[in-house]
Amino acid sequence: MLALVVDDSRAMRSILTRLLSGLDFDVAQAGDGAEAMAVLDAGTRPDVILVDWNMPVMDGLTFIKAVRAREDLRDISLMMVTTESEQGQIVRALAAGAHEYVIKPFTDEVIAEKLALLGLGDV
Amino acid sequence: MSSIDELEDARQDLESLLLDVLNSTLGEEAFTTDESLPAGPLATSRLSIHDEAQDTYLGIEIRVGAVLARLLASKMMAAGDPSPDDLLDAVGELGNIVGGNVKTLLYHTARLSLPMADLNSRTGPGDPDDPSTTLRVAASVFGQTAQVVLTPGAPVDGLYWPPSQEDEALEKQP
Numbered sequence: 001m002l003a004l005v006v007d008d009s010r011a012m013r014s015i016l017t018r019l020l021s022g023l024d025f026d027v028a029q030a031g032d033g034a035e036a037m038a039v040l041d042a043g044t045r046p047d048v049i050l051v052d053w054n055m056p057v058m059d060g061l062t063f064i065k066a067v068r069a070r071e072d073l074r075d076i077s078l079m080m081v082t083t084e085s086e087q088g089q090i091v092r093a094l095a096a097g098a099h100e101y102v103i104k105p106f107t108d109e110v111i112a113e114k115l116a117l118l119g120l121g122d123v
Numbered sequence: 124m125s126s127i128d129e130l131e132d133a134r135q136d137l138e139s140l141l142l143d144v145l146n147s148t149l150g151e152e153a154f155t156t157d158e159s160l161p162a163g164p165l166a167t168s169r170l171s172i173h174d175e176a177q178d179t180y181l182g183i184e185i186r187v188g189a190v191l192a193r194l195l196a197s198k199m200m201a202a203g204d205p206s207p208d209d210l211l212d213a214v215g216e217l218g219n220i221v222g223g224n225v226k227t228l229l230y231h232t233a234r235l236s237l238p239m240a241d242l243n244s245r246t247g248p249g250d251p252d253d254p255s256t257t258l259r260v261a262a263s264v265f266g267q268t269a270q271v272v273l274t275p276g277a278p279v280d281g282l283y284w285p286p287s288q289e290d291e292a293l294e295k296q297p
């Protein structure tokens with residue numbers, strides 16, 4: 001299985017990459033939504049994308065809308081991983097097409113549970 | 124949420140928030156402390172929250188000493204010898220996590236800036252934070268102090284703001 005981690009923080013990308021590798025994922029990384037779109041445009045097709053909300057260049061919500069607008073990317077699961085935890089923001093992300101929503105700081109178990117809910121691994 | 128009195132009412136929640144973030148990020152139990160920051164340069168992460176309803180700003184600064192900055196970067200990046208860029212990134216992300224949770228704790232509708240990290244910050248000798256204009260909470264982890272300082276009306280120069288709902292609404296207008 002392949003995951004794409006999209007976060008402007010290298011530290012957060014590192015944390016998620018180690019976590020996902022431990023769950024038997026191969027992991028690609030991008031530093032913002034635009035970089036992630038370039039990865040997808042180059043033909044990479046991850047099973048799941050974990051995306052931060054607040055990023056420069058292209059934020060996570062805009063990225064999710066862009067992915068959802070493309071027929072060829074419709075099979076990819078999207079998980080927002082962010083400090084944005086207002087109810088209204090969560091609703092916006094889910095309405096835009098995010099399948100799961102995780103609030104930072106998170107535990108490894110929460111990420112594993114959310115992936116399992118997406119049919120990507122066991123809890 | 125723009126006055127020190129209002130922030131003071133939320134002090135216990137802010138202290139709990141800082142402990143939770145440090146516990147989760149470092150995997151080590153943190154404790155509330157009155158200890159000062161160590162001498163020498165500080166690593167800081169500066170952000171701001173814009174209350175769009177009231178059009179007010181709340182400055183947030185997370186401060187740690189060099190030792191805790193290195194521990195933080197080592198833990199987050201799984202790097203035995205983190206580079207200055209690693210330290211900047213790790214402290215910046217710590218600020219982002221603290222800032223996002225402060226925003227949720229204190230505001231209904233607000234925007235959080237991206238963090239601006241600095242490795243050579245020093246607030247000055249003694250106790251430079253005026254309690255009449257700032258609220259400071261601190262925690263100890265690995266025997267090192269981390270501070271969060273909230274300053275209503277703090278300058279927002281140099282900070283980057285992600286797009287807001289209003290920006291999106293404007294984009295949709297013909």
